[in-house]
Amino acid sequence: MKIKSIEAIGLAFDIPADRVYGSAVGIHPRRQVTLIRVRTEDGVEGIGDARGPVGLVRASLDMLRPSFIGTDIHDRDIHFTRFLNRAYHLGLQGPVIVAYSGLNMALLDALGKGLGLPMCKLIGGMARREVEAYATGGHITRRESDLVPQMELIRALGVRTAKIKIGLSPASDEARVATARKLLGDDFGLAVDTNANYTVDVALDSMRRIAPYRIDWFEEPLKPHDYRGYAELKARAPMPIAAGEAHHMSFDFLRLLEGGCVDIAQPAVCACGGMDEARKIADLCRLYSVRVIPAAWSSGVGLAAAVHFAAALAPNPHSEFEPVPQLVEYDVGENPLRDDILTEPLRVVNGKIAVSDAPGLGVTLNEEVVKRYTVG
Numbered sequence: 001m002k003i004k005s006i007e008a009i010g011l012a013f014d015i016p017a018d019r020v021y022g023s024a025v026g027i028h029p030r031r032q033v034t035l036i037r038v039r040t041e042d043g044v045e046g047i048g049d050a051r052g053p054v055g056l057v058r059a060s061l062d063m064l065r066p067s068f069i070g071t072d073i074h075d076r077d078i079h080f081t082r083f084l085n086r087a088y089h090l091g092l093q094g095p096v097i098v099a100y101s102g103l104n105m106a107l108l109d110a111l112g113k114g115l116g117l118p119m120c121k122l123i124g125g126m127a128r129r130e131v132e133a134y135a136t137g138g139h140i141t142r143r144e145s146d147l148v149p150q151m152e153l154i155r156a157l158g159v160r161t162a163k164i165k166i167g168l169s170p171a172s173d174e175a176r177v178a179t180a181r182k183l184l185g186d187d188f189g190l191a192v193d194t195n196a197n198y199t200v201d202v203a204l205d206s207m208r209r210i211a212p213y214r215i216d217w218f219e220e221p222l223k224p225h226d227y228r229g230y231a232e233l234k235a236r237a238p239m240p241i242a243a244g245e246a247h248h249m250s251f252d253f254l255r256l257l258e259g260g261c262v263d264i265a266q267p268a269v270c271a272c273g274g275m276d277e278a279r280k281i282a283d284l285c286r287l288y289s290v291r292v293i294p295a296a297w298s299s300g301v302g303l304a305a306a307v308h309f310a311a312a313l314a315p316n317p318h319s320e321f322e323p324v325p326q327l328v329e330y331d332v333g334e335n336p337l338r339d340d341i342l343t344e345p346l347r348v349v350n351g352k353i354a355v356s357d358a359p360g361l362g363v364t365l366n367e368e369v370v371k372r373y374t375v376g
Contacts, residue, residue, distance in 0.1 A: 001073045001114050002041045006103065008061050009035040010054025010376035011299065013337050021139035021146075021333055024167025024197035031335050033270075033299045035370070036061070036102035038110050040073070046110025047365060049302035050102025051270035052095060054376040060099035063087070068103070073111045076104065077276055093248040097273055104274025105305050105361075112360035119305070119361050123279045124312035130352040131310045133330040134189065136297070138164025138180055147176060151183040153332060159351045160189055161216060161327065167194030170202065174209040181213045193219035196246065200229045207238055217242040217264050224252075230261035242266055245295040249273045250280040257288040266329075268295040269309050270302040278309050286316050296329040300342040303330070303353075304361045307346065311355040328353065340369045 012032040015021070022028040034057035036048040050057045067083045068076070080100060090096055112119050120126050135154045138147055147164070154162045164180050166173040173192070180190060192215055198206065203221035217240040222229045224246040234241045244266035247253055250273070256262050265285045269278045278294070285292050292313060296306035310328040330348055331338065339345050343364045346353050356362025 001044065001111060003038060003068050003071055003073060003107070004041045005039045006061060006065050006068060006106075007037050008050070008054055008058040009037060009370065009374060010058070011035060011337050011341070011370065011373045012375045013335060013373055015334060019334060021141050023140050023165045023193070023195040025195050027140065027142065031333075031337055032375070033302070033337055034058070034102060035299070035301060035365075036099075036106045038103070038106040040110055040114070042114075044110045044114050046106040046108070046113065046360065047301055047363075048102035048104065048106030048109060048274075049270045049299050049305060050098050051268060051298045051302060052098045056095040057099045057102065058376070060096045061103065063096065064100060064103060073107050073114075076107050080104070092251050097248045098271045101270050101272060101274040101277075104276055105269065105301075108275050109360035116359050118355070118357050118359065119275065119308040120312040120355060123275050123309065124314070126311055126355060126357070127314050128311055128326065128355065130354045131307050131328045132325040132352050133159050133348045134161035134163060134191070134293075134327045135159045135330050135332050136163045136193075137332040138162065138176065139333055140165045140168065147179055148183060150332075151180055155184060155188075157332065157348055157351075159330070159348060161191065162188060163191040163193055163219065163329075165195065166192045166206070167197035170206040170209050173206045177210040177213045177215070189216045190214065191216040191219060191242070194221050196220045196223045198222060200233050203233055204236060211238040215239045219243065219266070220245065227255055227259050227261055230256065231259045234261055234263065240264055242293070244268075244272075245297070247272065249277055250284055253281045253284055257284055257290060262290060264291045264293055266293055266295045268297070269305045270298045275305060275309060279312070282309075282313055289317065291324070293327045294329065297331050299337045300339065300345055301361065301363060303338060303346050304356070304363045307353050307355055308361065336369070337373060341366055341373070
C-alpha cells in the first residue's frame, strides 16, 4: 500500500463566552485540532488526529511529506527514523512530532482498512472489547459554582472515576476536592490535575491537604522538563504521580521511568509520536512496572485512537483478575470536535467505551460537520 497524498485539515470550535472553561494555566476559549487525511494509490483513505493548531501542524507536515509520498505504509517507521536522523537539530519534541502523530495514526487507519483489521490488532491485539472510561471534568471556569453541575454531569455519565482540574493554590485545591468528593460520593474514584502549574514545595502542600479525600493520582504537578523535581516529588508524595501528556517519544518516557518520576504514564497518541510510538512507550512502562493510562484530550478521531491503544494493552503483571481496570480518558467539556464530527460518536455506556472491530479506527467523518468547523 503506497502513499499517494497527505493533507492537513484544521478544525476549531469557539466556546461561547458564557461557557468557556480551562485549567490552572488559563481559560481556553477555543478547542482546536488538525486532522490528517492520507490516501493510498489504491484508493484507501486513512484519518488521523494531530493535537495542535493547523498552522504549526501543516508547516511540519510540509517537512515530513517528502519522506512518505510514494512509500509503502508498512515501512513508515523506517522512513520516520530516517527523517529524524536527518533533522536531528529539530529535536524530539514539538510540532514535528505532533504532526507525525496524526500522520502515523492516519497511516495505520488506512493499513487497517486495507487489511480488514481494527487498529488495535495492528499494535498488539485486542486485550479487551471495551475500555473503562474516566471522566475529565471539573474544569476551571470564571464561576467557582460551575463545579457543582460539572460533578452532577459526571455522576450521571455512569463512570466510576472522575478527574478534576486544580492548581490555583493549595487552599483552592482543598476546597475543590472537598466539594467534588461530597458530590461524587465515597464510592467514586477521584484524580486531580494541576496542568504543571506548581513547584515541588507547592505540590507537596497541595497533596498533603487533599490526601484525606482518597486521591487516585495527582497529574502533571510540575513542568514536563523538571525530571529532578518529579523524582523528588514521587519519593515524598502521599499519592500516585501521573504525567506524560506533555512528553514526546519513547525518549522522554524513558527518562521519566529511569528517574523514578511517575507511577502512571499518560502518553497522548495524538502528540507523543503516534500509535507505533505509544506502543513503544507502553512496552517501556511494562519493563518498569508503571501503569499506562492514555490521555485523550482532542477530537473524536483522537478518542477512538486512544481507545484502540488502551484495548491493545495486555494486563500486567496480573492475568485473569485486574485489581485496577485499564482506563482511558473521556473529556466531558463542551466540544463538538469530539461529539459531532463523526457519523457515530463514541459513547460511554455503563462507564465503558466499546472497542470497534471495524477496519482501522472504525470511525467515519461527518464531512458536513467537518466543513463547518474547518479553519485555516
